[in-house]
Amino acid sequence: MKYIIVIPERIFLESRSFMLGDPQNEQFGYFLAGINKENEKSLKLLVHTFVPAKNRSDLKYQSTGGVCPSPEFQMRIYSICKKEGYHLIDVHSHPFDSSTAVRFSGIDDRYEFGDGHEGVFGFTAMWNPDMYHASIVFGQNSLDARIYKSDIGRAVPIDAVKVLRDIVPTSSRGNKYHKKPPHDIKISESITQPVEIPPKKKDSGIGLGGNSFNEHNELYSRQILAFGKAGQESLSRTIVAVVGAGGLGSIVVEILARLGIGEIICVDDDVIEISNISRVLGSYYNDADTSNKKVTILEKHVNAINSNVRFTPVVDTILSPKALGTLKRADFIISGTDTFSSRVVLNQFAVQYLIPYIDLGFGLEPDDQGLRLVSAGGKVKTYVPGNWCFHCLGEINQRELQLELMRNEDKERQILRGYITGIDIPDPSVIFLDMMVASLGICELLNLLVPFKKRKVYIYYDMLSTKLWNIDVKQNHECLICSPEAEILGRGDYLSLEDIRDSAEIDIPEIY
Numbered sequence: 001m002k003y004i005i006v007i008p009e010r011i012f013l014e015s016r017s018f019m020l021g022d023p024q025n026e027q028f029g030y031f032l033a034g035i036n037k038e039n040e041k042s043l044k045l046l047v048h049t050f051v052p053a054k055n056r057s058d059l060k061y062q063s064t065g066g067v068c069p070s071p072e073f074q075m076r077i078y079s080i081c082k083k084e085g086y087h088l089i090d091v092h093s094h095p096f097d098s099s100t101a102v103r104f105s106g107i108d109d110r111y112e113f114g115d116g117h118e119g120v121f122g123f124t125a126m127w128n129p130d131m132y133h134a135s136i137v138f139g140q141n142s143l144d145a146r147i148y149k150s151d152i153g154r155a156v157p158i159d160a161v162k163v164l165r166d167i168v169p170t171s172s173r174g175n176k177y178h179k180k181p182p183h184d185i186k187i188s189e190s191i192t193q194p195v196e197i198p199p200k201k202k203d204s205g206i207g208l209g210g211n212s213f214n215e216h217n218e219l220y221s222r223q224i225l226a227f228g229k230a231g232q233e234s235l236s237r238t239i240v241a242v243v244g245a246g247g248l249g250s251i252v253v254e255i256l257a258r259l260g261i262g263e264i265i266c267v268d269d270d271v272i273e274i275s276n277i278s279r280v281l282g283s284y285y286n287d288a289d290t291s292n293k294k295v296t297i298l299e300k301h302v303n304a305i306n307s308n309v310r311f312t313p314v315v316d317t318i319l320s321p322k323a324l325g326t327l328k329r330a331d332f333i334i335s336g337t338d339t340f341s342s343r344v345v346l347n348q349f350a351v352q353y354l355i356p357y358i359d360l361g362f363g364l365e366p367d368d369q370g371l372r373l374v375s376a377g378g379k380v381k382t383y384v385p386g387n388w389c390f391h392c393l394g395e396i397n398q399r400e401l402q403l404e405l406m407r408n409e410d411k412e413r414q415i416l417r418g419y420i421t422g423i424d425i426p427d428p429s430v431i432f433l434d435m436m437v438a439s440l441g442i443c444e445l446l447n448l449l450v451p452f453k454k455r456k457v458y459i460y461y462d463m464l465s466t467k468l469w470n471i472d473v474k475q476n477h478e479c480l481i482c483s484p485e486a487e488i489l490g491r492g493d494y495l496s497l498e499d500i501r502d503s504a505e506i507d508i509p510e511i512y
Contacts, residue, residue: 001040003147005089005134006162006354007031007047008386008489015050019093019138026067028053030077031089034492035132036353038329045087045134045147046354046490051077066107067092074120082128085494089145090120090135102139104146113154125150134158164354164384219306220260231450232260236308238449241265241330243318243346245294247279247429248336248360250301251438254281256309257302259446263310264302265326268294269317279431318342321497324349332448333357334441338427340401345500347383347390351481351488352495354385356448360441364428376463378437382444382455385489388475389482393458405501433463440468 007015011031019027029052036044053059058073081088090112094102104112112135113119124133125148134147135155145158217224220232227235240261242252245268256264272280272287272294280294282301295313302311316323319341327333333355335346343359350357362378383389390396440459447453458471480486488495 002042003134003156003158004042004044004160004162005031005033005047005136005145005158006036006044006164006490008164008354009384010386011047011050012163015052015091016138018050018052019091020095020140023095024064025062026064026093026095028059028062028067028069028090028092031091031136032077032081032084032086033089033132034085034352034490034494035087036328036492042329043132044354044492045089045132046492047089048086048490049484050091064096068111078124078127081131085491087132088124088134090133091138092135093138095140097139098141099139100142102137102142102144104135104137104144108135108137112148121148121155122150122153136161164356164386223259227446227450227452234449235260236262238332239263239265239330240445241267241327241333243267243327243333243335243342244337245270245280245298246276246336247431247434248362248438248441250279250281250283250294250298251435252334252336252360252442253298253302253311254305255438255442257305257311259442260306261309263312263329265312265314265330266295266298267314267316267318267323267326269315270294272297279429279434319345319499319501321499324497327355328353330355332445334360334445336360336438336441340396341405341500343390344396344401348481348488349497350383351385351389352491354490354492356385357383358441358445359383359390360437362429362433362437364430364433366428373464376433378433378440378461378463380437380440380444380456380459380461382448382457384448384455384457385482387482388457388473389479391481392476392479393473436461436463 015029015031018029021027029050031045031047032049032051034046034048036046038044053067053069053073058070060068060070062068077088080086092108094105109115111119112121114122121133124131129150132147134145136143136145136158143161145161146155147158148155223235224232238261240256240263242249242256242264243266245253245266249266249268253264253266270293271291272283274285274288276294277283277285277288280297282297283294287297293313293315295315299311299313302309312326314323314326318324318335318337324345327349333346333350335342335357337343338361346357346359349355359381360378363376364373365375366372367374381390381393440461444456444459447455456470457473460469460471461467462469475482477483478485481488
């Protein structure tokens, strides 16, 4: 089993500041977390909030060499976890350790595992057997993490700590409580923190795409000059979910395949039509004649481009909970759909599972005579969970959302009454605008994975003036999706994935 802890930047910085704020005393607190149990081989603990031991009554003792929470504080947190379905991560500090390989001490071992008495890990495993219990120790320049496995009665190292945006070194040292021998681990997926590109070195034969790097260094040689071998390796280990396999989605898929991404999960239930061929890469006339699925066409196309890239087609709408569940394995989501309903669903999913989400969109508006364009452009919005979300933008058109989710019989009734038109008019689209917006989106995706510039969270491209704008976005602290009170951030599997098409609140019988 691979274990990963995912922490939003705001929570990470808050907890680290508290932990290292007093160089004379160790500090203690708890992360309350959800889980993303992708399969039997991988488990992610998704940090929802940080609860520090701030009051004297929260601590039994505190000094430079040790810290221990009070039984009252412990039981209050344990009870919250049991009642609300949280999993638990104990957090404490070694402020005296300025190394790049902080480690758990003997005192930490006795507290967690016991020494002639029962440790906290064993107690919580019996008291709340459904709860995963892990721990983190902060040093000045590193951290270490481990998780308790009740079936073997000891802890194993956390494989990676993923901080959404920031990056710090980390270490994991084996001891008698660890199943694995001593080794170092690193924080995974630095997001938006600039890094130095290492100097060129002789190829070392590092594995990539299932083969030695030397076999593929020519294929990726120009990219390696830009991002280095480490960057290319990060690409080869990354899973990207692409929602929509039309003009935007097919371009995104092709670029990712040529970049050498590890896996592409592509979700779309549509078939190719004649009007798609001018924009959907990999499609041909015979695909339209035989009504081939878009994802099936892209799977064949990707295999022809780069057989080292795994392509997972999902023939379904993203509004389906089953299809949405396939995205749990993804490291990033990038969407090129043109509906408000898909954005609503993906936005909450990203908040719930702490997965960065990039939304692509474009628009073309001709004049009344159809002789010239009066406006044309695109948007790239990059959401890293823990900050604002798309609901904070106020860009969800509720009327259009209601129309998209309305049952067919209700829509027909509205058409008969004259409240809405019964004719679906397709939006204008051209491949070169799709390519421009898709390329901007891929640039932001790569900047999350292999940081090389300051992150732009909202980019607007005006095609007619050939200009780009960056728009500042602030979190709405009363947001029903991403605010702490919403209880969605990082809750993961605790919240079921629902089909919003069945929601009574969305199904409005009359629209005036």
